[in-house]
Amino acid sequence: SQQGEEDPQALSIQEGENATMNCSYKTSINNLQWYRQNSGRGLVHLILIRSNEREKHSGRLRVTLDTSKKSSSLLITASRAADTASYFCATDLAKGAQKLVFGQGTRLTINP
């Protein structure tokens, strides 16, 4: 698989339910970042988790990082219709100029 692969590719849940998206990567990282993209719009930064961190919270968002498995998850609790968007993980590699390598993304749909 490529660096920064998310699964599932698409997720559809009812409003109020929790949504979990996963990301796997292949090489060493400085940090891993999650971004949201509404249809046809820009990328909005959600959370950055460093390679020496295991879990991070921000409001209804919870991100975990397992560097031994090279994987991360994004949990959105108590989902709302406004959470409908595509979610991308992006890895900041351990070398180089802090470029981000993005995954294919998970398309999340929250049904009212």
Next chain:
Amino acid sequence: EPEVTQTPSHQVTQMGQEVILRCVPISNHLYFYWYRQILGQKVEFLVSFYNNEISEKSEIFDDQFSVERPDGSNFTLKIRSTKLEDSAMYFCASNPGHSTPNQPQHFGDGTRLSIL
């Protein structure tokens, strides 16, 4: 909160023409980036820029592409002779740099480039 701004939001250009996409990064940031996203695909890194020179570029960033910081605020991406496959959303991003490691990149809203 400071933002990265990009202009224009949508650019329509004839194939073979030159196009310049403009970005104003966040003022105290030191690293600047261009990414592109072809419709329905993932975001791809094009180039990073630091201290007035390219620090890294991808295979996509061939001789048709160039970047410039013509003054203290603007950061531009030029495509010399556009091709149909250059049609994509182009995102500019900036980052504080090495002095403050592990900071997120801040993205603009993008320029949708359509090549006819």
